[in-house]
Amino acid sequence: MSKKSTHAKVAGFRHHKAPFLSERERYLRSCVDSGATPGSLLVKRNELIWIAHFLPATAPQGVDIGQLRELVRQRASMHVGATMGERMIVIARPWLRFLGWWREPVKDLPFQANLDGYIKWMRDERGFSPSTVDQWQGRARQFLQWCEETDRDLAGLCPTDIDTYFIQNATRWGRTSMKAITGALRIFLRYAAAQGLCDSRLAEALRSPRMYAQESLPIGPGWTDVQRILATTESDRPGDIRNRAILMLLSIYRLRRGEVAALRLDQVDWAGRKLRVFRLKRRQPQVYPLLPAVAEALARYIDTVRPPTPVPEIFLGLNSPHRALSAAALFNVVNGKFKSLGIEAKHCGPHALRHACAARLVAQGLSFKEIGDHLGHRSASATMTYAKVDMRALREVGDFDLGELSWS
Incomplete structure (x- = not known):
């Protein structure tokens, strides 16, 4: 031996x-x-x-x-x-x-009560989506943590303190990140001022960096790479069967990962061949035709892999206790495919697949309104970024039948 x-x-x-x-x-x-x-x-x-x-x-x-x-x-x-x-x-x-055995360390944060109130206000009074609440509370937490570390409190803050915060972090943030952070922090400071926690002039003193129309580049892979990703799931392994259905929903219907994670069995109308999706940004349902290839992938997963369970979400973990997959788990599924195939892109997660499909729809001549409706955008301007592509190169990607898709 x-x-x-x-x-x-x-x-x-x-x-x-x-x-x-x-x-x-x-x-x-x-x-x-x-x-x-x-x-x-x-x-x-x-x-x-x-x-x-x-x-x-x-x-x-x-x-x-x-x-x-x-x-x-x-x-x-x-x-x-x-x-x-x-x-x-x-x-x-x-x-x-x-x-489920890990005990997270509990920190006694002096600002936690303020942060909890802000989260409750965003969720219950403003009705922001879970992803927005999570992102904005993270920005507020980061700022409050900086205030604690530099021995500042909300009541005594002045505009020069805000300037110092951005100057100290300027090397880590680009203009796009700076704009997003400025916007999130402005919302938090307005909330804090309304609660009597800080000066009401702080929020108005914030100035976003100048942004130029369509200055950022598309971040998605080419459509041929999307086809390569789908090809890796053509097997009889339970994980591949499940992931194929997930990847199709992400790459063909351009759903956000949170929308796929929240998708329930009762949202699939098998008889009517329709898929009903609650769009996170629009905060309203949207109906799509259920394409045969996607219907087949979903049916195969549900019939042969998905365990019998009262959990309403479609996509579950493969191992007991078979909980619904989180948005983070969906990111890992897609990111793992990017890494295993050596696909290089600015971002290597589900949102990158949205860009790949949107760019392809632009290349096929669809209007920004049609593409925006398909992506669940609230405005045509949000779709404009997908036009910044090499049209000639896009027309060289492999064919994929999207002819049965309509927008409602």
Whole structure:
């Protein structure tokens, strides 16, 4: 027997004999579904064997960072280097989060009450979409954290403090990011002023950077790359069957990842061959014809892979307890395809696929109004960015039948 095969046999034996076998295997299967490479899987598997040996029997009740660092200390006592110890933390944390065993550190943030009130106002009074609430509270949190670190409080802020905040971060933000951050911060400061937390003049003192029409470049891959991505799912593996339906919805209907994650079984009208989608930005439903290829992909997943469960969402995890896939999980599905195929693009997630399809529709001669309706945009101006493409190159991409699509 060769040295290599002997080593593989020993590693396999250690894997099956180590504690928490089923928990480790479920996590590794989810990593495969997310597009992890064989090399990274091998590292994860070997590291999880060590981690499992050190974990206490009470681990299912929760493990925090203090306990994890204690495990690192125990392993270091066996003459393992500091780098290996840090890698242990990096690999252990996602696994414990996957199992629901990770206890996030609780920080006593003096501004948390203000932030909670802002989130409630955005969600309950203004009715912003979950993605907008998440993004804007993140901008506000970042600013409030800076105020705390620099010993500033909202009540005493003046315009020069706001200038200092942007100057200190200018090297990390481009004009596009600066504009988005300025807008989000202006909304927060207006809310804070209405609550009597800061001077009402702060929000009006904010000035967005000058932006030039259509200055940013399209961020999506070419349509041939989209076809390559879809081709990787032409197999009988459960993960491929599920991911093919997801990728079709993202790349043909140009749905946002949150819209795909929220898609429910009752939104598919099989008899009427229609798909009803609640558009996040428009905050209203939109009806699409259910294309035969997409209907086939959905039906195959639902009939052969999706487990019987009362969960209403269509797309679920492949392993028990079969929860609905999150928007982050959908990003991992797409991002894994980009990486495995070596596709280079400014962004390598679901939104990049929206750009690829929109650019193709431009090349086919559709109006911005038609494309905007298809994408769920609220205004034609939001669609204009997709026109900044090499029209000649676009017309060279492979054919894909979108003739059955209509916009309503």
